[in-house]
Amino acid sequence: MTNSKLNIGIILGSTREGRVSPQVGEWVKGIADKRVDANYEIVDIADYQLPFLGTTDGTESGIVAWNEKLSSLDGFVFIVQEYNHSITGALKNALDFAREAWNNKAAGIVSYGSTGGARAAEHLRGIMGELMIADVRVHPTLSLFTDFENYTTFIPSDLHLNNVNEMLDQVLAWSGALKTLRE
Numbered sequence: 001m002t003n004s005k006l007n008i009g010i011i012l013g014s015t016r017e018g019r020v021s022p023q024v025g026e027w028v029k030g031i032a033d034k035r036v037d038a039n040y041e042i043v044d045i046a047d048y049q050l051p052f053l054g055t056t057d058g059t060e061s062g063i064v065a066w067n068e069k070l071s072s073l074d075g076f077v078f079i080v081q082e083y084n085h086s087i088t089g090a091l092k093n094a095l096d097f098a099r100e101a102w103n104n105k106a107a108g109i110v111s112y113g114s115t116g117g118a119r120a121a122e123h124l125r126g127i128m129g130e131l132m133i134a135d136v137r138v139h140p141t142l143s144l145f146t147d148f149e150n151y152t153t154f155i156p157s158d159l160h161l162n163n164v165n166e167m168l169d170q171v172l173a174w175s176g177a178l179k180t181l182r183e
């Protein structure tokens, strides 16, 4: 039997030593996996060891692997952390390293920061417009003050659960619809 489920990548936007994004990504994946409605996987930018765009001849295997991974996905959930009121340099670099592999797909955002990462998330929405990624409305925002202990241990409030599921509902609906455009 063929697996007709959509493939959704949960993209960790930070790569710094000591980052909290894996905890947030695993939490989202745990909620998503319980739904059994799509194939969800964590996609860690750090695994691809992307160079800084334009500083090499662009033949690194990680660049090819990054594009292949994105091409295999129908939609995305970006785990976004706020750095100086925007997204991380690592995420911007990774976004810049692909074009067609992003096009005509849908994405949701789960963000965190002192104001829920809202400013970073809004910057990402602007970038997604250019990459032809349809960003859904529902957007869980996590507080560094109340959803983390000492800014390092993730202890999410229960109130975020509904938001995550509603965001995933919207990502799946649009990912399925946009898949028909790419076929």
Ligand SMILES: Cc1cc2nc3c(=O)[nH]c(=O)nc-3n(C[C@H](O)[C@H](O)[C@H](O)COP(=O)(O)O)c2cc1C
Pocket (backbone or CB within 6 Å): 014, 015, 016, 018, 019, 020, 021, 022, 081, 082, 083, 084, 085, 086, 112, 113, 114, 115, 116, 117, 144, 151
């Ligand atoms: C360079 C830098 C800039 C930051 N700027 C902001 C900011 O503008 N607003 C904010 O809410 N948090 C800011 N923070 C705090 C981060 O959101 C927080 O450290 C978060 O845990 C980073 O995500 P990560 O642990 O996954 O890397 C900043 C952190 C760093 C390292």
